[in-house]
Amino acid sequence: MRNGLSKDLIARVLGGAPKYTLDELETKFPARNLPEGAMVTRFAPSPTGYMHLGNLYSFLIDYKLAQQSNGIFLLRIEDTDTKREIKEAVNVVIKALSDFGIKYNNDEQYGPYYQSQRKDIYHSVAAYLLEKGLAYPCFLTQEEMDDIREKQGLAGIATGIYGEFARDRDMSEEDIIKHLDNGETPTIRLYSMGDPNKRIYFKDFVRGSISLPENNEDIVLIKSTDRLPTYHFAHLCDDHFMRITHVVRGEEYFGTVALHIQMFRMMGWQLPNYIHTATLDKIDEETGKQRKMSKRKDPENNIAFFLQEGWPTESVVEYLGNILAPGYEEAKLKGQVRCFWDYELKPKKIPGSGSLFDMKKLEWWAKEYIATLPVSELVKNVVDWANEYGNEDNKKQVADVPYLTSVLSIERDNPKRIRKDFITWQQTLSEVSYFWDFLFNANKEYEYNKDVLREFLATYNANDDKDSWWNKIVAVAEKCGVKPGEVAMNLRVAMTGRTNTPDLYSVMQVLGGERVKERVNMIL
RNA sequence: GGUCCCAUCGUCUAGCGGUUAGGACAUCGGAUUCUCAUUCCGGUAACACGGGUUCGAUUCCCGUUGGGACUGCCA
The missing domain is CATH 3.40.50.620 (HUPs)
Incomplete structure (x- = not known):
């Protein structure tokens, strides 16, 4: 002193x-009158115009703690570094929170919440x-x-x-x-x-x-x-x-x-x-060593990256949620909780050592998440993504919503056996691109059995139900002396240009009789 | 250099002195009368190392090694 x-x-x-x-x-900002155990937390980023995964990880914990304890979660802008201030940067922060479904409660009494105003x-x-x-x-x-x-x-x-x-x-x-x-x-x-x-x-x-x-x-x-x-x-x-x-x-x-x-x-x-x-890490490609995610080197460290690629934000929350609250995944698999917000985060369990960011596991969460979505929700997300982030082709793909809906409805009727090949909204659209003529690439490489295709066309009726459709395939196979699977594969490639697709019958139904004939004729 | 943190399968982890060291992702097989995906079944795979303490250490203590963070009128 x-x-x-x-x-x-x-x-x-x-x-x-x-x-x-x-x-x-002390009088102006009195102690809060909250129930026992209520936590007051805050997310306090400095507005750099860039929100990284570490920020997300951090405010997920802040918000979760407040949410589960009936407390209060605040957003405070740490804009005291006047040299580095960037215009519009605060909007990036606010958008990040809202994109991930986080609400903050900046009650007026304890404000202002910009440090520059304090x-x-x-x-x-x-x-x-x-x-x-x-x-x-x-x-x-x-x-x-x-x-x-x-x-x-x-x-x-x-x-x-x-x-x-x-x-x-x-x-x-x-x-x-x-x-x-x-x-x-x-x-x-x-x-x-x-x-x-x-x-x-x-x-x-x-x-x-x-x-x-x-x-x-x-x-x-x-x-x-x-x-x-x-x-x-x-x-x-x-x-x-x-x-x-x-x-x-x-x-x-x-x-x-x-x-x-x-x-x-x-x-x-x-x-x-x-x-x-702790930090969120990755393996450095040059040194082979584990290191903290970097703003400069790792595009996936930027929250905007996940939005642009159309990752379901919920799945990113689930993925990070399982890291910050170990045991969440197990509880969910056992059906004890429905989503991350239902699971109690125990502060003591938050990991103290750095975690490697695992894209493969994120993909799994994303597939699982999309598979739980009703078709209408899937469509809505894809449409919203395409309109905000998609290219011109994507926008055309989502222009006809009923058609898009029928495309995305394929093999979604049995809740236990929903396809899990959709990972992001962007990838979803490219996965089903062959349903649109302007994106369809006829496969000229494939060695078609043209007899099979001709025979198929001779008996094809777009109104056939699945059984009759299959019976005709079997008949064509017998007539041409090949296995039914070969007939299906010839058709599949002709229809889609690909050797791997969802259920062929469903694909052809969605394509419609005219397109089916057209695409077969393109090969013949 | 100084200070501090961390250390279980490839990855995320369960474990809180005695377990066939469990799960999930990834991976590899097998099954599912059209491919792929799904679903189901099964397999490979870990306690960094060395000392203690103890009847007994993955678990407790110390050291080593390895990794990380900080060391700004930046946050």
Whole structure:
């Protein structure tokens, strides 16, 4: 602790007098009146214009915890990095939440929810700290700090502004005034009294009891460039005054917990519960090693990728849900729960080690999910996808909804035996492309038995039921001296250009008599 | 370099001192009177290593190795 600054000096240092006292803030943002056990969580992304899988993983946990405890889930925009701000980026965040069916409840009383609009709050808390001698203005320039870091690096000691390197820690009011008169804007730094030789103990919901060395860095609380708070200070102020009970964040924040605990204790505020999640990884193609998913290298790390390719968002939720709530899949297979939102997530079970993202397993979830959909829902999803993300061909495919419906209805009547070859909305359309003449490619390579095709045409009647249709195939086979399967295969290739298709009779019914004849004649 | 986290089949995991180490995905076989898909049946496949503690370690402790995160006026 150092000498506290006078009120006038605080106002000069902060660029204005604080608007609130601590007591006023406590009254303005009172403890929430919620039932026992209700969790208040928040998703707090910085708006970069890009939402990655880690974000999704994180807000799924946040939302789930609030949902299952009858708590509250908030969205807070961490837009304090003015250098990196990107227009429209907030919309990307909001769209991501809504695409995945997540609703947030930003009740007005605890707002605003943009950190850039909460300056009064941060400055009021900073003023309190300045007054108590728990923080101080620091006039170190970027160059000076770079020098310090370099020297520390050379000496092999921890980098940062601490101890003897914290030049302005105990600067007198007179000197502070001199710097101010000189037109300099200070950063506000924490006056750290931590001793790295001592340890700080805490409980993480995922990792259990942990201890870390105390923090002795005089970290920046308020930046000089824009007078906005750093992450650490915003976390302190916002998670306290928004009355967040459970802070879910990536493991990259794990090392800063000692600092955060130090700050909460300094304020005499109740510490939130921490849940530090592990990374989502993949195997690096160049090195063959496991590594965190990367924005630059991995297109599938971008949530938008899954929307563009038409993955059912529900299946992505199921897949990630099973990772963050191990046991979910088993419960679902046993019929104990219908979907992820019915399954209780136990914070202690959230994995503490990185998971490899497994596209094959996602595909399985997607197939399973689509197979449970009524045809009308399938059609709706495919149509919506095509209109938003599809190419011109896709849009033409979905123009005739009744026809699309009959195409997608094939082999869907028996709930126990629904085909599972649809993975994404996009892939669904390409899977059935041969049903549209403008996409149909007659197969010229195949060595047709043209006698078979001629014989078939001679007796074909589009109105035949399945049995009569099959009986005719058998008859053609006998007449031509081949197996019925060969007749079917000749027809299949002629109809679709492919050797693998769903039930041939159904395909031909949907195609219709005219098209069937037309396509056979194209070969003959 | 410093600090911290993690470690069961290829992948995601169950296990909480005594189990034939279980499930799912993937993979490989077999069955299902038209291919494929589906469905059903079956198989291959794991406790990183070394020390302890214990009558007994996958499980508890220590070390090694391996992987990861952090080390910014970014979050």
